[in-house]
Amino acid sequence: MNYTEAKSKFINTWGSLGTLWGINKAMAQIQSLLFISAEPLSMEEIMEELKISRGNTSMNLRQLIDWGIVSKEFKAGERKEYFTTEKDVQELARIIAKERSRRELQPTIKVLKEVSNITPDGTNETDEFIKQTKAMCELTETADSLLNKMANQQQNWITKSILKIFS
Amino acid sequence: MNYTEAKSKFINTWGSLGTLWGINKAMAQIQSLLFISAEPLSMEEIMEELKISRGNTSMNLRQLIDWGIVSKEFKAGERKEYFTTEKDVQELARIIAKERSRRELQPTIKVLKEVSNITPDGTNETDEFIKQTKAMCELTETADSLLNKMANQQQNWITKSILKIFS
DNA sequence: TTAAAGTTTCAATAATTACTGAAACTTTAA
DNA sequence: TTAAAGTTTCAGTAATTATTGAAACTTTAA
Structure with missing residues (x-):
């Protein structure tokens, strides 16, 4: 199995396990994408990677922030918001x-x-x-x-x- | 609060908590009804009490049996099946x-x-x-x-x- | 046997839940 | 200010999941 395969397998597995800890699929998938990502990601990047709409991404990110699992990050000199999840x-x-x-x-x-x-x-x-x-x-x-x-x-x-x- | 109110409140609360342990609403409601019932109940009685269809009752009872939470019981001289849940x-x-x-x-x-x-x-x-x-x-x-x-x-x-x- | 009592199955449908996309809103740099 | 960059909201729609009801099946007592 190569990295790309492994990555999508991980995101899907963790996504469907979302129910186990009481969150929906998209929310769990966003979290897992951030979890394995070496760098903070922008909304665009998340949308692109998971093939979900802007609205959906925005709402689920907000929920994740609300849970205290994800936080916003700002890169110096950039207007865009970046997101990271708790890595521990x-x-x-x-x-x-x-x-x-x-x-x-x-x-x-x-x-x-x-x-x-x-x-x-x-x-x-x-x-x-x-x-x-x-x-x-x-x-x-x-x-x-x-x-x-x-x-x-x-x-x-x-x-x-x-x-x-x-x- | 009287018994009838308390009973339906219990069944509803436990029913919606079903997700917490990964089972659906009807399944959780049937289980909770049996859990507080002093006697084993027939399918008719469960349908009547929870206002759900025969098919739904049958399928969810089967799943509960499959989980090992509910068991069939036979009353002497009766053809009908009765159901009880683990009480402990x-x-x-x-x-x-x-x-x-x-x-x-x-x-x-x-x-x-x-x-x-x-x-x-x-x-x-x-x-x-x-x-x-x-x-x-x-x-x-x-x-x-x-x-x-x-x-x-x-x-x-x-x-x-x-x-x-x-x- | 047979018919009555009871149970199961499953295609159709209802209810719920998630997702989209576009418009409205906010922020910021010039 | 203003317009470009970015974010949020939410009505409409799609996808998923649960439920019904009726037909098929099974069991049993006479």
């Missing part, structure tokens, strides 16, 4: 974990707490409902705290590395 | 973790290994590509082994509980 996979994982927790897990926990809090009326139905939704709530809370612990773990790992450099 | 959240989490690993993480790891294995031609481009895809591969492998460890951890937890009962 550990840090990338940390950001994604945090965002997913905030966007999905936390709201779910809130609803689970609400619904598991109905007053039992003595029927089997409500007893089972309360029992099961409580269990689900605890599981979700465990998953959430695990995710956050992992994220902070990675932060510590980075922090440690930085400290090592300066010690 | 820990075991549920374990099954989901395993399936996601098998269906998504493993194939991705395979591709990442492939593409990161191209021969460097001395250019910046390929060097960066190899470096970054290798890092991504390692991250994915870490995530996968973590997921599996968690899953087995939970199995051990269950095993321990069972052992406790019989000791």
Whole structure:
């Protein structure tokens, strides 16, 4: 396999895996293109490389910036904006974990707490409902705290590395 | 909030969270209905409760069975099939973790290994590509082994509980 | 056997989600 | 200022994904 083949295979695979971390295909593809690119890319270059429209590129770049995964960069003496993604996979994982927790897990926990809090009326139905939704709530809370612990773990790992450099 | 409200809120919330663990809305809704139900339900009952067609119910039940989350049950003297889901959240989490690993993480790891294995031609481009895809591969492998460890951890937890009962 | 009860399949269609392209907007250098 | 360079927005459309419903199939009891 040569570079060009490998590159498009990587972008496609990572793109379709986007669902795993809750983002759409174009967004994931832009991110992966930036991830393997040695230099920051302009919007033109991204459009050209992925064969997607200007509008689509603009909207998805904005979302990526919103997630904190991509950032704008300015080249001296150039008006154009250039984009780069976080290049450290550990840090990338940390950001994604945090965002997913905030966007999905936390709201779910809130609803689970609400619904598991109905007053039992003595029927089997409500007893089972309360029992099961409580269990689900605890599981979700465990998953959430695990995710956050992992994220902070990675932060510590980075922090440690930085400290090592300066010690 | 009364039982009926709480019930539909739970089914909807869990349904839309389906994407988080990679299954579609109807599938997630059927699973959550079974999860809070004190008794196994027939196809008729599921259709009625969720207002979905027979075909849709049948197909999604099959997928749930395929995932190992739902099982058929027969009531003595009845021809109809009844369905139940795994009621233990820990075991549920374990099954989901395993399936996601098998269906998504493993194939991705395979591709990442492939593409990161191209021969460097001395250019910046390929060097960066190899470096970054290798890092991504390692991250994915870490995530996968973590997921599996968690899953087995939970199995051990269950095993321990069972052992406790019989000791 | 057969017909009633139940289940599965799949082509057609609906619903959802993503994408385009062109117009409107913003910024900047002269 | 102004016009060129660049970016954003969004209504319309395309692509994808989920759902229906009816016909085909399977099982079982009489």
